[in-house]
Structure formats: C-alpha cells, structure tokens
Amino acid sequence: MNTAVINWFGPSFSELNPLLQHLHTQGAKLYGEVETRFGSGVAGWIGRRMAHKLGAPTTAGKVPFSVDIHHSPEKLTWSRTFARTHTVTSEFQPVKTYQQSGYWVESTGPVKIHLGVSTEGGNWQWLQQYVSLFRIPIPTIFRPRVSAGKAVVNGLYQFEVKISLPVLGLIFGYSDTLKKDDGKMID
Incomplete structure (x- = not known):
C-alpha cells in the first residue's frame, strides 16, 4: 500500500531506519510507559493547562501510554492515549514532497504546526516551521517551540516530545521507548 509517508519521501524513504520504514508502511499500535514532565513556576502552570486542554495528564511522572498509527x-x-484515559489525536497532511x-x-x-523533516542517522526528527491557533499565525516571540522525533534503539521505538516557550523554557514534554502491540520488538 502506498502511504502518505512513502509518497512524500519518495526515493528518500530508504534513508529511514528499516524499522521506521516498516512502521510507516504497515501502521501499528505501540505501547509502554512515558515519562511526562513540566517546567517549573509559570512555565509549569502553562504546561499543565495546555496538557489539560489536549487531554494529556497534568502531573509529572510515568504513565501508561499507547499510540495508534494509521x-x-x-x-x-x-492517536496517543495517556494513562489509558486521555486520547490526543493528530492528523498529518503532507505538502509537496x-x-x-x-x-x-x-x-x-x-x-496547526508546519513541520519539516530531518532523517539524519536514519531517524525522523520534526523541524518546526510555523504555528497557528484558530488559523491565526502565532508571532515568533510568543510561539511555542516543539521539538519532536522518533528513532529505533535496540529494536525499540524511542521518541521524545518537548514543548517550550521563549524565555520560560520547557512547559511540557514526554518521552520513552515503546513496543509493538504484539509485545515483540519492532521488526
């Protein structure tokens, strides 16, 4: 099946780690635990409010996590599910190739976040370019900075998402490693 990912990458799809290629040709449900974290002071307060609006946990620490990739x-x-109760769904639409x-x-x-992609080392790192809220561009000085990526380490899917604000730093993040739903390593 030709997927949006295969179509968008074209011949460069082969630059991805073979296990990430498999993930993006078949789809999967991955599961495990993630470590959620928040900034301190005002940054933490903003991060908890944002997490609440997204349906993510508002306390730091390890929580069960799964992601359905279609x-x-x-x-x-x-569709990311935190603590078996809070689901956050994102759709990614490709533009050009x-x-x-x-x-x-x-x-x-x-x-809406416009994201470029780097495939250095066979990994997938999102490169934020633009952010809007209700179709209104957020000026750079107020724009949350999203750092996100995925890699395969020792046969496991490893990822990290961090959201920060200028001056305040980290407001919310989560990271860890996941396995395929069948309990086996990604293969």
Whole structure:
C-alpha cells in the first residue's frame, strides 16, 4: 500500500531506519510507559493547562501510554492515549514532497504546526516551521517551540516530545521507548 509517508519521501524513504520504514508502511499500535514532565513556576502552570486542554495528564511522572498509527495515501494519523484515559489525536497532511523541501501540517484541535523533516542517522526528527491557533499565525516571540522525533534503539521505538516557550523554557514534554502491540520488538 502506498502511504502518505512513502509518497512524500519518495526515493528518500530508504534513508529511514528499516524499522521506521516498516512502521510507516504497515501502521501499528505501540505501547509502554512515558515519562511526562513540566517546567517549573509559570512555565509549569502553562504546561499543565495546555496538557489539560489536549487531554494529556497534568502531573509529572510515568504513565501508561499507547499510540495508534494509521496511514492512508492522503494523511498520517496518530492517536496517543495517556494513562489509558486521555486520547490526543493528530492528523498529518503532507505538502509537496521531501525532495521539494516539503513539510507536514500537524492538526491537533485548533492548533496547526508546519513541520519539516530531518532523517539524519536514519531517524525522523520534526523541524518546526510555523504555528497557528484558530488559523491565526502565532508571532515568533510568543510561539511555542516543539521539538519532536522518533528513532529505533535496540529494536525499540524511542521518541521524545518537548514543548517550550521563549524565555520560560520547557512547559511540557514526554518521552520513552515503546513496543509493538504484539509485545515483540519492532521488526
């Protein structure tokens, strides 16, 4: 099946780690635990409010986590479930192609983020380019900075997501390693 990811990357799809290639041709449900964290002071307060609005946990620490990854020729969909109760769904729409300096538009509720991609070392690192809320561009000085990526380490899917604000630093983040739903390493 041709997926949006395969179509967008074209021949550069082979630059990804073979296990990430498999993940983005078949889709999967990954599970495990994530470590959630928040900034301190005002940054932590903002991070907890943002996490609450997204449906993510508002306390730091390890929580059960799963992500359902679905593909179609038009888009990539991730449904992340924190603590078996809070689900955050994002749709990723490709724009142009990797060879054309294209990007992906992640939509999570009223937030849209334009994300380029780096495949250094066979990993997938999102490169934030633009953020809007209710279709209104957020000026750079107020724009949350999203750092996110995925890699395969020792046969496990490893990822990290960090959201920070200028001056305040980290407001919310989560990271760890996940296994495929069948309990086996990604293969």
